[in-house]
Amino acid sequence: MTNVIDKNRRFYEEYVKDLIHTRFGEYEDRIAVGIAGEGSDCFGYDDEISRDHDFGTGVCLWVTEEDMHRFGYQLSIAYHELADSKERSYYTDRLRERRGVQTIHEFYSDILHINCDTEHCTMSEDDWLKLDHSCLKTAVNGEVFRDDLGQFTAFRNLLLGYYPERVWRMRIAEQLHAYASAMQVNYARCMTRNDIVAAELCRAKGIASAMELFFLLKREYPPYYKWTWRALTDLDEEGAFSDKIREMAEEKINPDAWIGTRYLPNRQNYKDRIVSLSEEIASLLEEQLAETKLIRIRGRYLETYVNDILPKR
Numbered sequence: 001m002t003n004v005i006d007k008n009r010r011f012y013e014e015y016v017k018d019l020i021h022t023r024f025g026e027y028e029d030r031i032a033v034g035i036a037g038e039g040s041d042c043f044g045y046d047d048e049i050s051r052d053h054d055f056g057t058g059v060c061l062w063v064t065e066e067d068m069h070r071f072g073y074q075l076s077i078a079y080h081e082l083a084d085s086k087e088r089s090y091y092t093d094r095l096r097e098r099r100g101v102q103t104i105h106e107f108y109s110d111i112l113h114i115n116c117d118t119e120h121c122t123m124s125e126d127d128w129l130k131l132d133h134s135c136l137k138t139a140v141n142g143e144v145f146r147d148d149l150g151q152f153t154a155f156r157n158l159l160l161g162y163y164p165e166r167v168w169r170m171r172i173a174e175q176l177h178a179y180a181s182a183m184q185v186n187y188a189r190c191m192t193r194n195d196i197v198a199a200e201l202c203r204a205k206g207i208a209s210a211m212e213l214f215f216l217l218k219r220e221y222p223p224y225y226k227w228t229w230r231a232l233t234d235l236d237e238e239g240a241f242s243d244k245i246r247e248m249a250e251e252k253i254n255p256d257a258w259i260g261t262r263y264l265p266n267r268q269n270y271k272d273r274i275v276s277l278s279e280e281i282a283s284l285l286e287e288q289l290a291e292t293k294l295i296r297i298r299g300r301y302l303e304t305y306v307n308d309i310l311p312k313r
Contacts, residue, residue, distance in 0.1 A: 016059055024078075030067055032152040034059065034146070035143060037098055039098060043137075068101070083100070107139075111138050112135050184302065188268070211229070217285075244281050245281070254272055
């Protein structure tokens, strides 16, 4: 998993460390170095397929706003001269933008799409609520090789500390509603109408919400959507939940199971395996909710628990 990260660490140890020490020695303890941010290599998920773009050897160098004006631009020029002098493959212009010298504020603000107060290391509840889940994982992935100043790592640790309790509960309630709506209500309505396209959209939304809930209940951020399943299989050590998600994704839609069926809101059509799977997934999520002491189990309809979980004002 860490081969690409290790390769970039070696690049730092063999070349970049000496560059900083030799040419920017007086600022050496003010430069944080590592690899993090956008790109599958920062997640340790890089493979032959993903190497058709944004792939190459390089590290991030993070400095304060003040230090960027003091020496950061000169450091950037020196770093790129070094990087250009070494052999590597697929070092694209886009990857160049993701590596090299950046301010700490710029790095986090660009990824999270908010104006991050990295100097004081604070986040308001409104800021937390604005964030997309996957961008948080992008902000804290990879590895920090050196950070004597500690400002980059301090904000990273703030994010790694996970959502504040109120925000966490609001996120869970949001996804409970989304799953119940997609898989426990609208999928059946769409299949009764023989609207296969809409039913497939319900399934996709339901799978996404179910995985989101699993990460929330484990207090982990999911990555960018194309890597969520991969991360889920790593996080789900027992494998029961991820197995159901995979089965749900692979199950062929069955219009014949709905012939002559009338939509009844309080009755599930278990002739359709997708309906059965949706209830089995709901049951597994319900068990996790109970384990975290958020609910008392009283039925598989996940919408039932939304008001229990929403924070009281």
